Amino acid sequence: MGAVRAEFLKLKRSLSLVVVIALPVMAVVTGVANTLFSGQQPADGWHTLWLRVVVFYGLFPLTVGLAVLASLVWRVEHQGGNWNALMGRQVSSLRVVLAKTVVLTALALALQVVLVGGVTVAGKVAFDLPGFLPPRYLLVSLVIVVACVPVVALQSALSMVMRSFAAPVAVALPGAVAGVFLLMAGPSALSMALPYGLVGRATQLGTGAFADGGGVGAASVILLITAALGLTAVVVAGATAVLERVDVR
Amino acid sequence: MNSFGRAQHNESVSNAIITHDLGKTYGDRPIVRNLDLRVPEGCVYGFLGPNGSGKSTTMKMLLSLVRPTSGEVHIMGRRMQRSTRRSILGGIGSLIEAPPAYGHLTGHENMRLVQRLLGLDQGQVQRAVRTVRLQEHLDKRVRDYSLGMKQRLGIALALAREPRILILDEPTNGLDPAGIEEMRRLLRYLAEQGITVMVSSHLLGEIDRTAQVLGILGNGRLLFQGSREQLFSRSTPDVLIDTAEPERATTLAARWSAVREGHSVRVPGVDQAATARLVSHLVQGGVPVHGVRRQEQSLEDVFMDLTGGRGL
Ligand SMILES: Nc1ncnc2c1ncn2[C@@H]1O[C@H](COP(=O)(O)OP(=O)(O)OP(=O)(O)O)[C@@H](O)[C@H]1O
Numbered sequence: 001m002g003a004v005r006a007e008f009l010k011l012k013r014s015l016s017l018v019v020v021i022a023l024p025v026m027a028v029v030t031g032v033a034n035t036l037f038s039g040q041q042p043a044d045g046w047h048t049l050w051l052r053v054v055v056f057y058g059l060f061p062l063t064v065g066l067a068v069l070a071s072l073v074w075r076v077e078h079q080g081g082n083w084n085a086l087m088g089r090q091v092s093s094l095r096v097v098l099a100k101t102v103v104l105t106a107l108a109l110a111l112q113v114v115l116v117g118g119v120t121v122a123g124k125v126a127f128d129l130p131g132f133l134p135p136r137y138l139l140v141s142l143v144i145v146v147a148c149v150p151v152v153a154l155q156s157a158l159s160m161v162m163r164s165f166a167a168p169v170a171v172a173l174p175g176a177v178a179g180v181f182l183l184m185a186g187p188s189a190l191s192m193a194l195p196y197g198l199v200g201r202a203t204q205l206g207t208g209a210f211a212d213g214g215g216v217g218a219a220s221v222i223l224l225i226t227a228a229l230g231l232t233a234v235v236v237a238g239a240t241a242v243l244e245r246v247d248v249r
Numbered sequence: 250m251n252s253f254g255r256a257q258h259n260e261s262v263s264n265a266i267i268t269h270d271l272g273k274t275y276g277d278r279p280i281v282r283n284l285d286l287r288v289p290e291g292c293v294y295g296f297l298g299p300n301g302s303g304k305s306t307t308m309k310m311l312l313s314l315v316r317p318t319s320g321e322v323h324i325m326g327r328r329m330q331r332s333t334r335r336s337i338l339g340g341i342g343s344l345i346e347a348p349p350a351y352g353h354l355t356g357h358e359n360m361r362l363v364q365r366l367l368g369l370d371q372g373q374v375q376r377a378v379r380t381v382r383l384q385e386h387l388d389k390r391v392r393d394y395s396l397g398m399k400q401r402l403g404i405a406l407a408l409a410r411e412p413r414i415l416i417l418d419e420p421t422n423g424l425d426p427a428g429i430e431e432m433r434r435l436l437r438y439l440a441e442q443g444i445t446v447m448v449s450s451h452l453l454g455e456i457d458r459t460a461q462v463l464g465i466l467g468n469g470r471l472l473f474q475g476s477r478e479q480l481f482s483r484s485t486p487d488v489l490i491d492t493a494e495p496e497r498a499t500t501l502a503a504r505w506s507a508v509r510e511g512h513s514v515r516v517p518g519v520d521q522a523a524t525a526r527l528v529s530h531l532v533q534g535g536v537p538v539h540g541v542r543r544q545e546q547s548l549e550d551v552f553m554d555l556t557g558g559r560g561l
């Protein structure tokens with residue numbers, strides 16, 4: 001799809017690549033530093049390390065990072081005559097919305113790849129853990145990326161409507177907080193219906209944190225993925241309808 | 250087919266852009282009113298009006314970037330509205346208010362971007378770049394471009410899809426005289442290629458000799474639409490009378506509001522019949538009339554007349 005390929009071209013020399021590397025690295029460094037300062041080895045090896053890095057990362061930093069990426073990706077469209085050009089071409093509103101969602105999903109995937117790489121390096125170098133990160137965390141990583149999709153779709157829609165860079169990020173923060181409260185209250189349909197709650201839940205998969213049982217069961221994976229895809233479809237449809245209706249300024 | 254039907258058919262074939270009673274109101278402020286535009290195919294249409302007269306708003310309505318409050322837009326015989334806009338926009342290149350382009354990318358990357366986006370081939374992109382003569386500057390980032398280069402890149406981006414209609418909002422904005430002259434040549438060249446070019450400006454001198462058809466907007470209303478010649482013929486230029494006795498001639502012609510101007514007398518607003526009466530009155534009064542001529546009128550004067558002195 002041409003619109004998607006064009007979107008990837010816009011990433012060149014973009015700050016988004018800095019975010020994609022810096023954010024997971026910071027999460028890994030923080031998790032490792034906490035463990036090192038406490039003076040203990042991670043009790044349960046890879047599992048403890050994953051839990052220390054990824055659960056906190058999934059509560060706030062990930063959501064805010066995705067929000068910043070969405071704002072970065074849309075910022076250029078709000079500059080100069082770009083919005084008029086975007087709406088003055090034959091490329092349909094659905095394609096415009098989808099292309100942004102796809103490129104943001106790719107960035108979410110890149111975030112997760114850097115995170116997994118960082119955890120692996122930290123486990124080997126800082127703690128000399130045996131073997132490698134167990135494969136189930138790769139499956140969990142995949143679920144996390146899928147759960148990021150409705151968040152990027154929603155943040156993309158907000159950054160599309162709002163010219164401001166900071167305002168959509170400011171929406172993501174209370175969104176993430178609401179997600180945390182919903183998760184603390186235990187499993188509920190509402191926490192799955194809120195994209196921020198969904199992504200938080202995905203990062204806890206297999207950790208035993210909050211409402212998680214500690215295992216990675218087929219049922220919870222399928223539920224998470226179905227909810228993520230359903231939410232994405234709703235958000236993309238909504239964003240397309242809005243883009244189709246609004247007038248340029 | 251009856252004659253009415255044929256006339257309608259002809260109208261939609263020869264006019265690339267037609268609007269019927271087009272209007273836009275923001276809040277309770279009418280910005281554009283009762284606009285009936287006729288933009289003939291394959292010409293340069295100069296869309297003139299002072300700042301704030303509604304040129305950009307009108308062009309946005311033509312592209313369905315803004316929905317009209319009233320009236321209709323027809324492009325190449327098709328009704329332009331939200332449900333049809335994306336397919337109609339495939340035949341239109343546009344540049345509204347500010348040149349587009351991504352500042353962090355080079356000119357080349359911007360061209361490649363639109364090439365991918367619209368599925369264009371290399372030849373189309375190269376032709377567009379050569380047409381605006383930008384091939385030397387493609388490796389520079391657009392944020393380091395001069396304004397003139399940005400405008401040219403914007404036009405190249407609009408041209409690459411080989412549109413039949415080009416809608417350019419103040420493409421000469423911020424250009425130096427050489428840049429303006431180059432833009433004029435470019436617009437004429439594009440029209441020779443059969444492209445319908447609608448170009449707006451608040452400076453008459455920038456497009457007067459380039460445009461075959463002029464549309465003049467004042468306060469959101471179309472004050473004039475037609476050729477340069479028609480525009481001139483609409484207003485009556487002053488009559489200048491050369492005489493050895495300008496003082497006496499001015500007194501004699503006082504009821505025509507004559508004013509003395511050196512060795513001649515200027516008489517405004519007299520048509521041909523009135524001119525004949527005026528001259529005969531002077532001659533009967535014994536004034537030696539050496540010559541009677543019409544003042545060369547600049548398009549600026551006409552424009553000022555039409556816009557009530559708010560022009561330029
Ligand atoms: N979105 C909007 N909301 C309210 N008023 C608007 C909006 N867009 C334009 N206007 C008003 O409409 C009027 C016409 O604006 P427009 O930009 O069409 O003029 P213009 O002829 O292009 O002027 P210029 O030569 O300065 O570009 C202005 O008074 C402007 O303030």
Ligand SMILES: [Mg+2]
Nearest residue numbers: 304305346418
């Ligand atoms: Mg304007």
